[in-house]
Amino acid sequence: MTIEQLDPAATVRTRRRGRARSTLDRPAAIGLGIGVTWFSILVLIPLALIVFQAAGGGWGVFAETLGSSQTAAAIWLTVRQALLVTALNVVMGTLIAWVLVRDEFPGKRALEIIIDIPFALPTIVAGLVLLSLYGPASPLGIDVSNTSHSVFLALLFVTLPFVVRAVQPVLMELEPEVEEAAASLGASTFTTWRRVILPSLTPAIAAGATLSFARGISEYGSLVLLSGNLPFESEVASVRIFTYIENDNPAAASAVAVILLAVALAAIITLNLISRRVARRD
Amino acid sequence: MTELSTVRHPRRTRATYVRRAIVLAYLFFLVVWPVSLVVIHTFSDGNHLVAALQDPVVVFALQMTVVVAFWAVIINTVFGVGMSLLLVRYEFPGKGLLNSLLDLPLSVSPVVIGLALLLAYGPRDGTFAPLLGAIDFQVIFSVPGIIMATAFVSLPLVIREIVPVLQEVGTEQEQAARSLGAGGWQTFRRITLPSIRWALVYGVVLSLARSLGEFGAVKIVSGNITQQTQTATLVVEDKYLEFERGAAYATSFLLTLIAVAALVIVTILRPKEKK
């Protein structure tokens, strides 16, 4: 705690400024103008056009596209598998983070790199990689290719880092003294976990889960080679969009894309709410 | 504070070993074994790597990937540093909204990104097709489109690394520099930039890895034309489907090598930032 933090003027200053209109000087304003223009050209306008395209087709195209049993099955499969994967990630991600923070063994540093490989590896390569162990030529004799299990596996691979990376820093900040205090007050290991540790990890787990779900629902590259894209079996929403684009049906593609966009937006809003709640707790 | 929790002798119970075993097994079957198979396939029954590097299609695609990633990273670095400074050092209306929207590219599906760019800049039906036609500038099915798609997917990575460091560093050093007579540019170059340099390198490495590996969005905007707009990831798919599996594995091996190298660099850099 520093004097600055205790200084009421300092807090007032930041709070007032938070509401203040603008502190931009001229070069900063020009920079902001250029930045926002580029961001609009690259991201905002193209994404908005998807919404316009979908809306332009009217409710008819929307209903027809989503009413198509193949598309509906694809969306449902995507959501279901993304949820399942996220649920498993919540458990495994927290466990991995726990081991990374609290355990010590030779080669732990290598583990850090392994966790991030799914993030850095090109998705098409990820698909190929999984295919080589869990495909037709599997040395384990497990072949999930062309089944809905392949979707689960691919999503599990690409979403591996999210919960781990969200929970890890929070766990590091968690002082062992808090646990020791709980233990000294008579709490069992399990009670300490449930009443002391888990509540402080919940926002991080939720944030990681949100990212994992958003990523899972939008995955494409890793599925191309692995899932076989069989309608009603292993075809996901992104693949549907791709097929509609190839068949020159942008209205239908946009209709499905709008749903994925809405999920992405919802994810961002959820993350914002979580971080705001965490900020309030601090 | 991190030392407290990590260095402190962990109490080893049986549960510690059970947890460790579960985690190691999980990661072995999900990541380590599959990834190592790519390496094995690349070098089993003949050296596919040498063969692939003599295939003009593969060589062209690798060059294309490097060029595209280079420009995407340059664009995102300039944009990222500027945006981070604006977000941390200034107040303006709509800042919170902009801050949230900047995260959007990370959670939007690559296919949706491709579709979005196609709808905006497509040569036939794109909203800006007449404008682009008038100045004879082709975006989609050509290199600018691929660069845009790649820049889109990796847009927030530099910002997300720099912003927390800028916040952490605070403004006192910059104020001190100003009171000692340094102008805006001098302050940025001599004070701000050195204090964020590791975060910047970290962000650039992440962007580079992401850019080299982009697949879905590029597949849509590039048109996937062999030796014209085909990038390395697209070659992997093509070669695999054409039963040239050796070339597919060899190209994957190269991309994996780059990804892992990037990660190792990042992991080496990370603790330095903590000091």
Add this chain to the structure above:
Amino acid sequence: MGIEISGVNKNFGDFVALRDIDLTIPSGGLTALLGPSGGGKSTLLRIIAGLETSDSGTIEIEGQDTTRVPAQRRNVGFVFQHYAAFKHMSVAKNVAFGLEIRKRPKAEIKRRVDELLELVHLEQFAHRLPAQLSGGQRQRMALARALAIEPSVLLLDEPFGALDAKVRKELRDWLRRLHDEVHVTTVFVTHDQEEALEVADSIVVINDGRIEQIGTPDDLYDKPASEFVLSFLGPVTTLGDKLIRPHDIEISRLEQAAVVDGPITRWTRIGFEIRLEVTPTDPRYTEPVQVTVTRSEATALDLHQGDHVWLRPSVGAQSLPTP
């Protein structure tokens, strides 16, 4: 000359940080801006430095109107509470920064840096990074860095606030001696009255965005202009209907003409000093009176807890009527 501040106002949103400040700071002096946290003293200092802009009013430094001059051209040395060390530069590089910006010849910079490091006793640390220095050493480095540009005024914002008590005391004496050597017009902000009384030639007491009083340390201590100054500069107690310092009370075990009398109800010894509380028998005075006596006085008077005593202001004591 010196620093001339007139009609300065500053608001943050609807929080008034400074209102109508008029102040002349003499050339070559060592002036303290003293007041409680959040009273506006730091804001005033930052406005003088150009790190903050006032809503209205003007600032003149050595006869030059600098109200609209940006910080980098004011030639003001500024020392921050948390040092603001350039973490990626060595100590020598930190000190050289301002001179390098001014594009001075290499040889001159080197000579000047050596000189300054000697002045702040950091010669042997020239090639260390700030992280390898103690807090006190870092603050001395920051001071050398500010002095390197030969500033027309030196401004220090709570310069010893982040240091522990012992280092603080050392640096305080050292700043006083340094100022006697360099004679640059110096203004420092502090909320520690002891620091201000000990170091400064003159003190400006600022509270709630306003100047309460300006004067030498003796003036302020002996002739406080308000209850705020009296109570901020030292301990204060109520004797009858007067505010008075606890050591300005004469205590007697014999009945005499007194303002207040009553038993000693509390007895705390701190080193050579004894702090007493006397609960008045007169029901009009509800608060116990604090009295400070030395140990030898207490022995001479044969005082004990529970003794009935008579209290009155000692000769020449300063007091103010209670509000």
